[in-house]
Structure formats: C-alpha cells, structure tokens
Amino acid sequence: MSQRLPKRAEFLQALREEGAQTLFALRTACAVLLALGLAFRLDLDRPGSAAVTVLIVSLSQAGMVLEKSFYRILGTVAGGTAAVVFVMLFAQQRLLFTVAVAVWVGLAVVGSSWYRSFRAYAFILAGYTVCLVGFPAVETPALAYHVAIDRVAVVSLGILCGGLLSVLVFPRSTVSSLIGLVRGQVCRFLTLCQQVLTTEMTSGALREAHMSFAGDVVNLELLRGGSHFEAPDSRLRSGRLRRLNADFMQAVTSLHSYHRVRRAMPYADDQSLLLLDSMAAELDRALRTVTGGIPASAQEAVPVASRLRELLSNWDVRVEATLASLSQTLAVSSNEALLAAMFQLRQFGDEVLAYMESYAALSAAQDAVEREIPPTASQVDPLLASLAGLRAFSAVLAVGVFWIASDWTYGFYAIMLAAVGSSLFAASPDPVKAAVGMSKGFALGFLAAVAFYGLVLPRMDGFLLLAVSMLPFLLIGTRWMARQETAGIGTGFGLMLLTGQNLTNTMTFDMTQLFNQSLATFIGLGAAILAYAVFMPPQSRWVQRRVRHSLIREVGRALSDEDEHARARFESRVRDRLAQILTQPMQGEAIRNRWVDEGLTVLAAGLALLQLRDENDPVIDAGFLSQVAAAMAFRADFAVGDILPAVKARRLQLAQALQGADVSAARRFSALLALELALLDWDALATPDLTLTAVEGAIHAS
Numbered sequence: 001m002s003q004r005l006p007k008r009a010e011f012l013q014a015l016r017e018e019g020a021q022t023l024f025a026l027r028t029a030c031a032v033l034l035a036l037g038l039a040f041r042l043d044l045d046r047p048g049s050a051a052v053t054v055l056i057v058s059l060s061q062a063g064m065v066l067e068k069s070f071y072r073i074l075g076t077v078a079g080g081t082a083a084v085v086f087v088m089l090f091a092q093q094r095l096l097f098t099v100a101v102a103v104w105v106g107l108a109v110v111g112s113s114w115y116r117s118f119r120a121y122a123f124i125l126a127g128y129t130v131c132l133v134g135f136p137a138v139e140t141p142a143l144a145y146h147v148a149i150d151r152v153a154v155v156s157l158g159i160l161c162g163g164l165l166s167v168l169v170f171p172r173s174t175v176s177s178l179i180g181l182v183r184g185q186v187c188r189f190l191t192l193c194q195q196v197l198t199t200e201m202t203s204g205a206l207r208e209a210h211m212s213f214a215g216d217v218v219n220l221e222l223l224r225g226g227s228h229f230e231a232p233d234s235r236l237r238s239g240r241l242r243r244l245n246a247d248f249m250q251a252v253t254s255l256h257s258y259h260r261v262r263r264a265m266p267y268a269d270d271q272s273l274l275l276l277d278s279m280a281a282e283l284d285r286a287l288r289t290v291t292g293g294i295p296a297s298a299q300e301a302v303p304v305a306s307r308l309r310e311l312l313s314n315w316d317v318r319v320e321a322t323l324a325s326l327s328q329t330l331a332v333s334s335n336e337a338l339l340a341a342m343f344q345l346r347q348f349g350d351e352v353l354a355y356m357e358s359y360a361a362l363s364a365a366q367d368a369v370e371r372e373i374p375p376t377a378s379q380v381d382p383l384l385a386s387l388a389g390l391r392a393f394s395a396v397l398a399v400g401v402f403w404i405a406s407d408w409t410y411g412f413y414a415i416m417l418a419a420v421g422s423s424l425f426a427a428s429p430d431p432v433k434a435a436v437g438m439s440k441g442f443a444l445g446f447l448a449a450v451a452f453y454g455l456v457l458p459r460m461d462g463f464l465l466l467a468v469s470m471l472p473f474l475l476i477g478t479r480w481m482a483r484q485e486t487a488g489i490g491t492g493f494g495l496m497l498l499t500g501q502n503l504t505n506t507m508t509f510d511m512t513q514l515f516n517q518s519l520a521t522f523i524g525l526g527a528a529i530l531a532y533a534v535f536m537p538p539q540s541r542w543v544q545r546r547v548r549h550s551l552i553r554e555v556g557r558a559l560s561d562e563d564e565h566a567r568a569r570f571e572s573r574v575r576d577r578l579a580q581i582l583t584q585p586m587q588g589e590a591i592r593n594r595w596v597d598e599g600l601t602v603l604a605a606g607l608a609l610l611q612l613r614d615e616n617d618p619v620i621d622a623g624f625l626s627q628v629a630a631a632m633a634f635r636a637d638f639a640v641g642d643i644l645p646a647v648k649a650r651r652l653q654l655a656q657a658l659q660g661a662d663v664s665a666a667r668r669f670s671a672l673l674a675l676e677l678a679l680l681d682w683d684a685l686a687t688p689d690l691t692l693t694a695v696e697g698a699i700h701a702s
Contacts, residue, residue, distance in 0.1 A: 020060070021482035023170045028058045028162075028481065029474040030169070032498075033467045035161035040463055040505055044157070045150045048503045049132075053158025055494045058166070058481065061174040064222070065166040068118045069159040075125025076155045079108075080148040082126070083134035091141035097134070098400030098415070104130050105419045106393030109426045113385035124426075127392070128419040135412035178223040182241075183296065185216045185248065186359055190287055190294045193352070196259045197280040206259060207596050213252055214579045220245055240361050247355040249571045253603050254348040260604060260677050261344045261670070264337075272338040279319070279342070283349055286311045287356070298363035305356040312349050319346075343670035381550055384543065387536050392422035395531040399524055410516040417524025422531065431532040434488055439525055441480070441492020446518050448473050448493065449500030453514055457501065473497055496521065549633070551577040551599060555606045556629040559613060559622075567610050574603050594685065601681045605632060608675035615668050620650055628675070632682060640683045647676050 032051045039047030057072055059065045082104055090097035108127030112120040133151050137144035192209050195201045224241050262276070286308045288294065295301040319342055399418040403411030421438075425431035452473055460466045477497060480490025499521075500514050536543060551574065558570035578599040582592070609628065612620050628647070631640045651672040654665060 020172070021479070024058075024060050024172075024482045025475055025478035027165050027169050028054065028478040029471060031058070031162045031165040032474055032478075032494075033471065034165065035158045036503065037463050037467065038157055038161065039154060042153075042157070043505060044154050045147075045504075046154055047505075048498050048501060049151065049154040050158040050161070051498050051503075052495060053155050054162040055477075055481075055491060055498070057159055057162045058478075060482075061166075061172050061177055061223075064118070064174055066163050068121055069163050071118045071122035072125050072159060073152075073156060075122040075127075076129050076152055078122070078126040079129025080133050080151055083130045083132075083137065084144050084148050086130065086134055087137050087141050087144040091138055091144075094138065094404050095401075097138055098397065098404065101130050101134060101415070101419070102393045102396040102400060105396050105422060106389035108389075109392040109423055110385050110389035112423065112426055113388055114380050124423040127423045128416065131396075131412075131416040131419040135415060138412075174223055178220070178241075181216065181220055181223060182244070182359070182362070185213070185220070186301070187294050187296075188212065188216075189248065189252070189355075193255060193287060194284050196255055197284040198277075200263075201259065203263075203597075204593075206256065207593060207600070210252065210256070210578075210600060211582055211596060213248075214575060214582055217245055217249060217575055218579050240358065244355070244358040244362070246568050246572070247351065247358045249575055250567070251348070251351045251355040253571060253607055254344070254351045256600060257604055257607065257674050258341070258344040258348045260681075261337075261341045261674060264673075264677055276338060276341050276345070280345055283308075283311065283345065287352065295359075298359055298361075301356050301360040302363070305353065305360045308349070308353050308356060312346075312353060315346055315349065337673075339666045340670040340673040343666050344674065347670075381546065384546065388426045391531045391535050392419070392426065392528075394535065395419075395422045395527045399527045402523075408520075410513075410520040413517050413520035414524035414527070417521045418527045419524075421525045421528030425528065425532065432529055432537065435525060435529045435532065437488035438492035439522070439529070441477070441489035441494075442496045442518075442521060442525065444489070445477070445493040445496025446500065448476070449497050449514065449518070450511075452497065453501055453509070454511060457507070458509055547577070547581060548595065548598065551581070551602055552633045555602060555609065555632055556626070558606050558610055559625055559629055567607065570606050570610065571603070574599065574606065597681070598685055601678050601685065602632075605675060605678035605682065608671045608678060611671040612668065612675065615671070620668065620672070624650075628679070632679075640679050644676065644679050644683065647672065647679060651676060 031054045035050040035054050036047055039050040044050070053072070057065055057069050059068060086097055086100045086104075090100055105127040108123045111123035112127075114120070115123075129151065133144070133148045137147040188209070192201075192206075196206070220241065224238060262280075285292075287304060289300055289304060295304050395418045396415060399411075399414045402408075403415055408414075421435055425434045428434040452470065456469050457466070460469050474494065474497070477490045477494035480486040480493060482490070496518070500518060502508075502510075502513065502517075554570060554574050554577065557573075558566055561569060563569070578596070581595050581599065605628075609625050613622065613625055624646070628643055631643050651669065654669050654672060
C-alpha cells in the first residue's frame with residue numbers, strides 16, 4: 001500500500017498538470033477565434049493580426065497576461081508613432097528608411113536588455129512594430145497614419161480578448177501562484193536551515209539549494225509585477241514582498257557563511273563543538289511552530305518570529321557566560337574557532353528573524369508600521385547589451401539591403417521577421433536554440449497553413465464554419481504552447497498558421513502569395529539566427545568570461561559603496577548575476593557547478609569585506625581590503641594566494657584580543673576567518689588540482 005501511494009500521488013499531479021494545460025489550450029484557441037470574429041465584424045484591415053496578438057500575449061496566469069498586454073500596447077503605440085515619422089521623412093528613400101528602422105530596432109533591443117520583466121517587452125514591441133507598420137506603408141505613404149491606427153486597433157482588440165478570457169474562463173490567479181511561491185520558499189528555506197543547523201550538510205547539496213533559491217528570487221519579482229494588474233490590493237503589499245526578497249537573500253548568505261565556518265572546524269574540541277551544535281539546534285527549534293512543523297502561512301509565522309526574538313534577546317549574555325565557564329578548559333584555537341562560529345550563528349539568527357518578521361508582516365494590517373525597504377538592483381553589462389543591439393541592427397539592415405537590391409515584392413516580410421527574431425530572442429539565454437525551436441514551429445505551421453488554405457478554407461462559407469474548421473489546427477499549436485518544452489514550436493506554428501492565411505472579409509486565394517510570404521519568413525528568421533550564431537554568441541568563451549569577471553568585480557564595487565544599504569545592493573547585484581549565469585548554456589554540469597561556487601565565494605568574500613570595512617579597525621585598513629578585492633578580480637600584480645598570509649597574520653594578531661571577551665574583536669575575528677575561508681576557496685577554484693576538502697584542512701592547520 002505504501003508503495004502505491006507515491007505512484008497515485010504522482011498520477012494525480014500529472015493529471016492536474018495535463019488538465020491545466022488542456023484548459024489553457026482551449027481558452028487560448030477560443031480567444032483567438034473571438035478576436036478574429038470581432039475584427040471581421042469591425043471590418044479591420046488585418047483581422048489576422050488581432051488573432052496573432054492573442055497568441056503572443058497568452059500566458060497561463062491572468063495577472064501576467066494583463067501585465068504583458070499593458071506593455072504590448074505601450075510598445076505598439078511607440079513603434080507605430082516612430083513608423084509614421086520614418087515614413088514622413090524617408091518615404092522616397094528606401095535605403096535611408098531601412099537604415100532608420102534598423103537603428104530603431106537595435107536601440108529597442110538594447111533597451112529590452114536592461115529589464116528582466118515584461119517592461120522589456122514594451123521595447124521589443126516598439127522595435128518590430130516599426131516594421132509591421134512602416135514597410136506596408138512605405139509603398140503608399142499617404143496611408144501610413146491609417147496603417148498605424150489599424151495596427152493599434154487590432155493589437156488592442158487582441159489584447160482585450162486574450163485578457164478577458166484569461167480572467168473569466170478558468171482563470172489561474174497570479175496572486176495564488178505568488179502566495180504558493182512564497183510559502184514554498186519559506187518551507188524549503190526552513191528545511192535547509194534544519195539540515196545545516198542539525199546535520200552535516202555537504203557543499204554540493206547546499207549549492208543545489210542556492211541554485212533553486214536563485215530562481216525563486218527572480219520568479220517572485222515577476223509574479224509581484226503581474227499581481228499588480230490582477231488584484232489592486234496586492235500593490236499595497238508590493239513593498240513588503242520586496243523586503244521579504246531582500247531579507248531572504250541576506251538570510252541565505254548568512255546561513256552559507258555559518259555552514260562554511262562550521263565545516264572548517266571538524267577537529268575542534270568536542271566540548272566546543274557540542275556547545276555550538278546545541279545552540280544551533282536551539283535556534284532551529286525556535287524556527288518551528290509549537291507542534292514542531294514549518295509555518296504554513298504568514299499568520300503562523302507571527303508566533304515563530306516572537307519566539308525567535310525572545311531567544312535572541314538574551315543570546316549574547318548566555319554565550320558570554322558559557323564561554324567564561326569553558327575558557328579554562330578550552331584550547332586557545334578551539335576558543336577562537338568557537339567564538340567565530342558563534343558570531344556567525346548569531347548573525348544568521350538576526351537575519352532569519354528579519355526574514356520571518358517580513359513573512360509575518362504579509363498578514364498584518366495595511367496601516368501597520370513598515371520597515372524600510374532595502375534597494376534592489378539588477379545588473380546589465382552595457383557592452384553585451386550593445387552587442388545584442390548591434391546584432392539586431394546588422395540582421396535587419398542586411399535583409400533590408402537584400403530587399404532593395406532584389407526588388408522582391410515580399411522582401412519586407414523578411415525584414416519584419418528579421419526584426420521580430422532579433423528582438424524576441426535577444427533576452428533568451430540561448431537565442432539560437434530559441435529561434436531554431438520557433439523555426440520548427442514555422443515549418444510545421446507552413447504545412448498546416450498550406451493544407452488549411454488550399455483544401456479547407458475555400459469550402460467554408462461564413463465565420464462560424466471558419467471557426468469550426470480552424471479550431472482543430474489552433475488546438476495543435478496552443479497545446480504545444482502549454483508545455484514549456486514545446487512553447488516555441490507551438491508559438492511558431494500558430495503564427496505561421498494565422499499569418500499565412502491573409503484573412504480578410506473579402507477573401508482571395510493565392511497560393512503564390514502564401515509560398516512567397518512563407519519564404520520571406522524563413523529568410524528573415526534565418527538572418528536573425530545567423531546573426532546570433534556568428535556574431536559573439538552568448539555561449540562564446542569571451543562572453544562567458546566577461547559575465548564571470550563582471551561577477552567578480554562586484555566585490556570591489558561593494559567596497560566603494562558608502563551607502564548604508566551597500567550590503568543589500570551587493571547581495572542583489574551578485575544574485576542577479578548568478579541568476580543570469582545559471583540561465584547561460586553551459587558545457588556540462590561541472591562548469592555550471594564551478595560558476596555557482598565562484599558566485600557563492602564572491603558573496604562570502606564580499607560580505608566579510610563589508611563587515612571589516614564597517615568595523616574601522618586600524619589594523620585592517622581600507623587599503624588592505626582594496627588589495628584583497630583587486631587580487632580576487634585579477635587586477636593586481638599578486639594573486640589571492642599571495643595575500644592569504646597577510647590575512648592569516650591579521651587574524652592571528654586579532655586572536656590575542658579575544659581573551660578579553662571583546663565583542664567587537666570577536667566580530668572582526670569572525671569576519672577575518674570568513675574572509676580567509678572564502679579566499680582559500682577562491683584559490684582552490686583557481687587551482688583545479690586543489691580540492692575543497694584540502695581547503696577545509698588548511699584553516700585547521702593554520
């Protein structure tokens with residue numbers, strides 16, 4: 001019976017997922033047909049564009065559909081306005097018009113690279129809407145304004161239909177997903193705390209947890225933005241969610257620092273280890289509910305935060321009294337290590353308390369006193385963003401020159417697809433893979449379009465028969481769209497199916513037009529793929545080295561930040577970089593793990609350097625800390641291994657002050673020990689033959 005339950009649970013979960021995907025496919029197909037029918041009824045010039053818009057904005061969650069739709073309208077209006085201006089200026093000069101469009105698309109791609117959310121989508125739409133409006137209008141400049149207005153109208157209609165059905169028909173709430181994500185994050189984090197505080201957790205398991213948490217941080221920000229459009233009251237809690245995310249990042253970093261220091265003292269005095277582990281277990285118990293479980297909601301976190309606050313209120317007094325009674329029996333080295341680990345544990349306690357208070361505050365009244373919201377910062381490399389814009393400019397300009405030279409009637413379709421491909425895939429971790437996936441969808445959609453356009457559509461009379469006959473074809477594409485693995489194929493299939501028909505109120509059947517338009521589509525998309533495959537692809541060694549070095553330079557950047565929120569900004573920037581690294585195409589799991597280890601080491605080293613800077617110790621001056629940061633960033637004449645003896649010497653010098661139970665000295669000693677461990681890790685990562693096990697023994701030997 002016990003063996004059958006997991007299988008039954010897995011079957012039910014798979015059944016729920018299958019049902020949700022099927023409902024999404026049906027809802028999206030119905031929204032496409034609704035938009036198409038209304039566009040026919042309103043006698044718009046391009047009814048198919050309304051249906052295409054539904055496909056593009058369709059997402060599984062209602063709030064995210066509304067957010068994406070909002071930014072799509074903004075981008076469409078901006079792109080349509082720019083297209084009218086370009087037509088007015090360069091209607092008689094196709095080359096100048098093409099150059100202006102290529103520059104606009106390139107700048108739009110650069111703009112889209114600065115955002116992680118759907119704000120980037122507004123720039124993408126502004127980029128290729130110029131092509132969708134401008135090139136059809138350039139042949140008849142007098143109709144440019146009419147084309148722009150029609151484009152905005154059909155896009156708005158598609159957005160209205162897609163958003164309406166996503167909210168009314170079997171809606172999947174973004175707010176519910178956000179609540180589930182937050183509760184799941186708390187559950188996984190407190191489970192990790194239990195494993196670190198009460199068991200011997202391996203570095204590999206902790207690395208996997210960090211990678212999972214990096215995705216949680218990004219997803220929470222995305223869902224937070226989408227929830228604004230779905231539930232007005234969620235905007236009032238937006239600041240609390242931002243603070244929750246910032247507190248979560250700091251608590252995870254402190255937990256990792258404690259784990260690192262604890263693993264560095266495996267041969268310490270049994271008495272000191274017993275004391276440390278008992279205090280860690282007591283802290284873990286305080287993070288549980290009365291029944292010993294994990295708080296399942298923000299309301300249950302309120303008493304947990306209260307008990308944790310009470311435990312930490314007399315923590316220092318208890319530790320000092322215990323250490324005083326043990327100081328005569330502990331060896332000097334054990335006493336030093338114990339003090340450092342105790343301080344790291346106390347720092348983790350303070351920060352996990354802030355995290356639990358932020359979680360509990362989600363259930364508080366809206367007029368409750370709010371703590372200050374730490375700043376968040378996303379990181380974008382200006383050079384890499386510029387290269388993405390240059391790739392888009394080159395692809396659009398090359399196809400535009402081909403259009404002018406060949407004087408091919410359907411050449412502007414190729415330009416439009418080059419712009420669409422260059423814009424849509426610019427933010428993808430692997431643009432070539434994403435574009436190839438959509439190309440497969442285009443190829444399958446072309447076959448479906450030929451069959452439907454040539455065999456089915458001529459026999460249909462009226463919109464009702466059109467909708468009934470098109471529904472099975474649409475369901476194929478929307479069903480693929482419902483699965484993350486085949487979403488690109490499904491989108492390409494639906495786009496080619498709808499654009500290939502050239503649906504209007506007065507239909508004309510011209511297979512030559514379908515073939516020419518499809519050929520232009522593949523030429524334009526191929527140009528975008530070629531640009532990303534040849535011109536500094538994201539998986540190239542140079543690009544990956546630059547991303548890695550930008551991560552390392554955050555240590556020096558944090559030291560130069562004198563603001564009170566320097567640590568919050570440092571954490572946010574490094575974790576944003578780390579999330580970007582995890583989405584990059586890697587040559588094997590070993591390389592991915594190495595990059596994650598480097599990111600976690602940068603976090604540990606940066607946190608220790610910031611703590612030492614704030615202590616204002618004359619022995620550990622700003623110049624010395626800058627030398628450490630420069631050595632890590634490979635900007636000095638000496639390596640990390642050369643500066644490690646100086647760090648060790650300062651730690652041993654500071655150890656003499658620990659005998660007087662100086663709290664400030666204990667804090668600096670703990671930070672120095674954490675810095676030394678991080679530098680040992682960094683030296684090991686730079687020397688593949690040196691294992692992390694050897695590193696853990698090195699600090700004990702010192």
